[in-house]
Each structure stands twice: as C-alpha cells, then as structure tokens.
Amino acid sequence: MNSFAPTEQRLAVTCRLQPAFPREPAVLVRLIKHLYKRVHDDANALLKPWGISHPEYNILMMLYGTEGYTLNPSQLAEAAGEKSANITRLADSLCEKGLIERTASDEDRRKVSLTLSRQGLAMIDDFMPAICTLLERQTAGLKPAETAQLERLLKKFLDQLERD
Amino acid sequence: MNSFAPTEQRLAVTCRLQPAFPREPAVLVRLIKHLYKRVHDDANALLKPWGISHPEYNILMMLYGTEGYTLNPSQLAEAAGEKSANITRLADSLCEKGLIERTASDEDRRKVSLTLSRQGLAMIDDFMPAICTLLERQTAGLKPAETAQLERLLKKFLDQLERD
C-alpha cells in the first residue's frame, strides 16, 4: 500500500458523487503532482551540501548541456520550466555564488548571456556521482522497456497539454 | 516540435560529457517537472474566477471524496501532497472564505477536523463542469489503453521513489 492509495480512493468517491468527473485524467494529474513533489524534495535534500536548490541545479545542467555553456534567460526559462521572473532571481543567486556569469550580448543589446563559470563546471563534476546514483535509484523499479514506454506516454501527454 | 525538445537535446549533450549520467531517469524526471508546471498553471488559471488556487482546490476535493467530508490536517497533507505547515495556511485561507470549517476533535484533543461547508460543497458543484472539461481535454491525446498504461507505470515509478 503506497502513499497514493488514499488519494485514489477519494477520487473514486468523487466519481460516484459526480458522474461526469473523469477518473483517469484526475488520477494522472494527481500522480504527476505526487511524483513531482517527491522528486523535487529528494533532489533538494541531495543538493543541500552543495548549497544549491533543485531549480538552481536545473539551470546549471541546462547550461552544461549547451554549446559554449551559455544561454539567454528566456531560453533558460523554457529549458528549465521556470517563469522568466524566476530565472532572474535564480541567476542572481547563482552569480553571487560564482557558479555562472552574466554578460551583455552585443548582437542584441536586449539580451543577456548566462554562462557556466569554471567554478560552476567544477561543482557539476563534484555532485555528478551523487546525482547519477540518485537518478539510477529512482528508476530502479522500472524495466528498460517500461522506462521507454513511460517516456513515450509522458511526451504524448505533454504534447496534448501544450496543444492550445 | 514541442517545448520539451530543447531540454531533451541538452540532456543528450550531458550524456556525452558525463558517461555515467543516466539518460532515461533524467528525461523522466524532467518530463514530470514540465508536466506538473503545466497542469498546475492551467488549473490555477481555470480556478481564478472562483478565487481559489490549485492547492486549495485539491484540499476541497480530498474532503469531498471522504466520508463525512472531514479530514485531519495530517491526513490532508498526505492526500493532497502538501507539507503540514502548508496545510495550516491553506486551511486558514479556506476557512476565511467560508469553504471549510475547523473544529476540535474530542476523542483526541491534539487533532483538528476540517470539514467541507455547505458553501464549499456548492462551490464544488459550481466549478465541476469546467474542471471536467479541462481534465477531459488534458488527456484527449491519449487512447484509453495508453491512459491505463500510463497510470500503471506512474504508480510503479512512485512506488520506487517511496522505497527507502
């Protein structure tokens, strides 16, 4: 019996009381929320010794996965799934810690470039083993075929959410 | 091409730079985050006319799905996926709006009962059609078999996250 069972039970009651209430979508949405909270909390706990949060980690990793380790705030907002006002704040925090650098773009002077610093790179190398272990453990219960299937279905779900 | 493609591309780069970095778990975790943000934002936008947030909605619905429309804060924390300190705040807000009532338990005087009020019930009936429409639309891209499969896999994923 997992932590989701009581939630599921309550959704079943709702379906009885409200015949139009669609069980499957409601269950999926609630599962997504439970999963997100858990993943978020676990990552925050793991990263605490490095003094960064999960959203800050995501920003570092999106820069890391980019040619030249550089992105604009707006690209970062999309890649990391954050609002642009939040990117400003997170970037401020990462700058103060010396993990990224903020420079003005000269092709387009409205734009700003956020670049991983030497220290940021070093920190990624440092926490990478722990991150890899966490990620492996989080999906240890799924067979490779299941993982692939789950990825496919989640993408399809996201596609639908983003339609209009 | 959806909003997730750039993120996925960056994870692929990370896999090249860090051979130990496990692609599949990282992609799943990132997908969960993107999905959650979207679902959360959409629900907040839909509920705005009723003056409640997505977390507040979740609390109302968990009470609605319970015998006697009543739960303790700690049960609510688990059901709604919120921390208990947050339940206090959300319950305060819902009380002020007259949607729930807070009463002391007399079997165990540490406990508090949160009960859906007549007004809370009426509000649920009022927003229910819009919520049903949103939920249907969110999963319109998935076939019934896919939805069922997705539910199964997400539960398995959550089970694993909650192990240890």
Place this chain on the structure above:
DNA sequence: TCCATATATTTCATATATGAAATACATACA
C-alpha cells in the same frame, strides 16, 4: 503517579515563486 517519548498541529522567520508594470532595445514600415 511520574516521566520519557511520540504524535498532531501551529507559529514564525525565511525562502521561493509569481503577475504585472517598468525598462530598454529591436524591427517594420509609413
């Protein structure tokens, strides 16, 4: 009874995130 320990909830200071307005620059075109 008394005490140690555990559970339920709240408080409070602080951290995190948001929308809307403000700022600055770019682009198109009359």
Place this chain on the structure above:
DNA sequence: TGTATGTATTTCATATATGAAATATATGGA
C-alpha cells in the same frame, strides 16, 4: 526619420511554501 509594435529582461509588491521550533496532548512503561 519617426513612430508603432514587438521582444528580452528586470523590478517590485505580493503570494506561496518551507524547516525548525514551539505548543499541546497522548501513550507506555518504571
């Protein structure tokens, strides 16, 4: 050129969420 419109980012006030400590009650022995 001048002006309207669009895009990129930040600012700021406010909303939302958290951890850790505080409060109150319960429970199980010694």
